[in-house]
Amino acid sequence: xxxxxxxxxxxxxxxxxxxxxxxxxxxxxxxxxxxxxxxxxxxxxxxxxxxxxxxxxxxxxxxxxxxxxxxxxxxxxxxxxxxxxxxxxxxxxxxxxxxxxxxxxxxxxxxxxxxxxxxxxxxxxxxxxxxxxxxxxxxxxxxxxxxxxxxxxxxxxxxxxxxxxxxxxxxxxxxxxxxxxxxxxxxxxxxxxxxxxxxxxxxxxxxxxxxxxxxxxxxxxxxxxxx
Amino acid sequence: xxxxxxxxxxxxxxxxxxxxxxxxxxxxxxxxxxxxxxxxxxxxxxxxxxxxxxxxxxxxxxxxxxxxxxxxxxxxxxxxxxxxxxxxxxxxxxxxxxxxxxxxxxxxxxxxxxxxxxxxxxxxxxxxxxxxxxxxxxxxxxxxxxxxxxxxxxxxxxxxxxxxxxxxxxxxxxxxxxxxxxxxxxxxxxxxxxxxxxxxxxxxxxxxxxxxxxxxxxxxxxxxxxxxxxxxxxxxxxxxxxxxxxxxxxxxxxxxxxxxxxxxxxxxxxxxxxxxxxxxxxxxxxxxxxxxxxxxxxxxxxxxxxxxxxxxxxxxxxxxxxxxxxxxxxxxxxxxxxxxxxxxxxxxxxxxxxxxxxxxxxxxxxxxxxxxxxxxxxxxxxxxxxxxxxxxxxxxxxxxxxxxxxxxxxxxxxxxxxxxxxxxxxxxxxxxxxxxxxxxxxxxxxxxxxxxxxxxxxxxxxxxxxxxxxxxxxxxxxxxxxxxxxxxxxxxxxxxxxxxxxxxxxxxxxxxxxxxxxxxxxx
Numbered sequence: 235x236x237x238x239x240x241x242x243x244x245x246x247x248x249x250x251x252x253x254x255x256x257x258x259x260x261x262x263x264x265x266x267x268x269x270x271x272x273x274x275x276x277x278x279x280x281x282x283x284x285x286x287x288x289x290x291x292x293x294x295x296x297x298x299x300x301x302x303x304x305x306x307x308x309x310x311x312x313x314x315x316x317x318x319x320x321x322x323x324x325x326x327x328x329x330x331x332x333x334x335x336x337x338x339x340x341x342x343x344x345x346x347x348x349x350x351x352x353x354x355x356x357x358x359x360x361x362x363x364x365x366x367x368x369x370x371x372x373x374x375x376x377x378x379x380x381x382x383x384x385x386x387x388x389x390x391x392x393x394x395x396x397x398x399x400x401x402x403x404x405x406x407x408x409x410x411x412x413x414x415x416x417x418x419x420x421x422x423x424x425x426x427x428x429x430x431x432x433x434x435x436x437x438x439x440x441x442x443x444x445x446x447x448x449x450x451x452x453x454x455x456x457x458x459x460x461x
Numbered sequence: 462x463x464x465x466x467x468x469x470x471x472x473x474x475x476x477x478x479x480x481x482x483x484x485x486x487x488x489x490x491x492x493x494x495x496x497x498x499x500x501x502x503x504x505x506x507x508x509x510x511x512x513x514x515x516x517x518x519x520x521x522x523x524x525x526x527x528x529x530x531x532x533x534x535x536x537x538x539x540x541x542x543x544x545x546x547x548x549x550x551x552x553x554x555x556x557x558x559x560x561x562x563x564x565x566x567x568x569x570x571x572x573x574x575x576x577x578x579x580x581x582x583x584x585x586x587x588x589x590x591x592x593x594x595x596x597x598x599x600x601x602x603x604x605x606x607x608x609x610x611x612x613x614x615x616x617x618x619x620x621x622x623x624x625x626x627x628x629x630x631x632x633x634x635x636x637x638x639x640x641x642x643x644x645x646x647x648x649x650x651x652x653x654x655x656x657x658x659x660x661x662x663x664x665x666x667x668x669x670x671x672x673x674x675x676x677x678x679x680x681x682x683x684x685x686x687x688x689x690x691x692x693x694x695x696x697x698x699x700x701x702x703x704x705x706x707x708x709x710x711x712x713x714x715x716x717x718x719x720x721x722x723x724x725x726x727x728x729x730x731x732x733x734x735x736x737x738x739x740x741x742x743x744x745x746x747x748x749x750x751x752x753x754x755x756x757x758x759x760x761x762x763x764x765x766x767x768x769x770x771x772x773x774x775x776x777x778x779x780x781x782x783x784x785x786x787x788x789x790x791x792x793x794x795x796x797x798x799x800x801x802x803x804x805x806x807x808x809x810x811x812x813x814x815x816x817x818x819x820x821x822x823x824x825x826x827x828x829x830x831x832x833x834x835x836x837x838x839x840x841x842x843x844x845x846x847x848x849x850x851x852x853x854x855x856x857x858x859x860x861x862x863x864x865x866x867x868x869x870x871x872x873x874x875x876x877x878x879x880x881x882x883x884x885x886x887x888x889x890x891x892x893x894x895x896x897x898x899x900x901x902x903x904x905x906x907x908x909x910x911x912x913x914x915x916x917x918x919x920x921x922x923x924x925x926x927x928x929x930x931x932x933x934x935x936x937x938x939x940x941x942x943x944x945x946x947x948x949x950x951x952x953x954x955x956x957x958x959x960x961x962x963x964x965x966x967x968x969x970x971x972x973x974x975x976x977x978x979x980x981x982x983x984x
Contacts, residue, residue, distance in 0.1 A: 260528065286718050289887070292887065292888075301886070301887065301888045303886055303887070305884070305886070306884035306886075306890070307884070307885060309898065309899060309902045309903055310902070310903065311474040311477065311903075311905060311906070312474065312898075312902045313904045316898070320898055320899075323890050323898060326888070328893055328894060329896070331894055332893075332897055335898065353974055356469065362474040362475075413873070
């Protein structure tokens, strides 16, 4: 699959593995390896197994990936600030976290504020999440991933709820801040412009795996709708 | 402009925070005013004697124990049956404000006060026990049934050809939809009725409470323990033997065993209604006479200063502290019944446990945790307060502990079950961080809804604990009964009813304002 002379060490690896979602086998016989530094887009219709594959990737390295699931799991009555900070809970002591919950601490603010600024959330920083639009919530979810400062980003449709222009900017931000990125995307143009490698999923199997520079949007159209 | 917009945006969390803060501050203020001194010489020694008794239960007389059990069960079953029938009929007219007010009134008077009232005309009879439970419970059940009827899916009713809301319409398109919830709630109320029935023994009816009080007061803790365990066993095993199909058999049995009867002297009844409960200055006087009115004003003024005001003050004081303590305890106890905190170790490995949502439902850790909550819930707060008084001596401390433990366990149990429905991300934290960042914010709305729902109950219980000697309204009511001043007793009972109704209304207002879910559960 990867025929470069000196392959970089693989971060994720599957050998003929079957992946399940809620007890039902979704992907059969998956063989796949993702190396550090790659920017991978998972492409395929709904139910093709993108989320299942992402979940399986996360379980291989739960402590080194920044995780951005489709259901962002934001806590409704907490503020944007707290929801972003939640990604950094493990980096601080319990008393610090609890104090910060009662009153945002200066140290925590100095970490969260630049991220919020990059995401265009500085106006909503201390609003509760349930008052935010879908796009703002999604950006908050990305913020929670960014604050973890990890080398790997796994995102399941991380920009599905924002417009094309913002989506592009957010994806660039994500790529800039992470060495390795794996994204489930439904926008083919975005996938081709941001990622270096495209993996196409269809009917529980990997049907395409190629560098994006060798692909055209028309090559990928068949992954949707046609079947 | 931008600033005010921002403020309104942020309101959902801050409204909840503000209201919690107000409650906490008010409880702290009350705490300054309240007497929570431990006045007994050696509480540890008393506690040690009690523990020794609890570990060595002894049955002093089996016939006494069994008849106490049977009476407790009989009063409860008869009372709830009658209450369910009356409550159902009342619920049919629940859209009328007058009926709603009537139901609110009868349930705002605690069953012990009803018992004290009926005892004056019907003595310590089986009729007194039955009515004392049936009347307030009818008010509660009417409310719940009425709300359930209002909340059923209106589609089936709207699809009926004749849209006149007649009774047959009700029986076909409303009742079947509400039936299951009604049955669930009624069976929960039956468990409460057993507690109430046991407690009626404290004022003299022949239930478990009667023997418990005697044994505890005399320091016969081993005997008390036997009665105590019998009560726990009765409530704990209900599910095993109280089947729906056997209900008619049990009903026939309890009415045969303890037919509701009393020898009522009509003369006494007439005198009680027309004379005893009429305020003393008004008896036999012309009502609109200037002198009568000024006598009445003096009488009331004195009563206000000496009994009503201090009673009200202490009831609200104790109620407020107990409410906040209940809330804190509920939040502390909820992990005991939550699959997020009580889970088998093998599923703890991070990132994996959430994908086994159903699998972790039944696990032994949570089973034990919830059993503790159910046990604490099973203990009647009146009994807990009585035991607390024996240990700590007379002060408000035992009452606060009793109300907090009983009610905190009820709410904690429900909140724990509520956390089952939370779906957390796979990379969620665990332990204390999970609790404060993920669980507490998500359940807080529900928590306040439960707590406000329970507020009225706590206040009613607070009043009743006065009978044990804590200077709440119940204390003055009990003293009035003891000195046969029924006019004062009735007036004070009405004051306590008015207090309960106002708090209930205020809690309802708060629930609506904060948009809290108002559908009742087993509360």
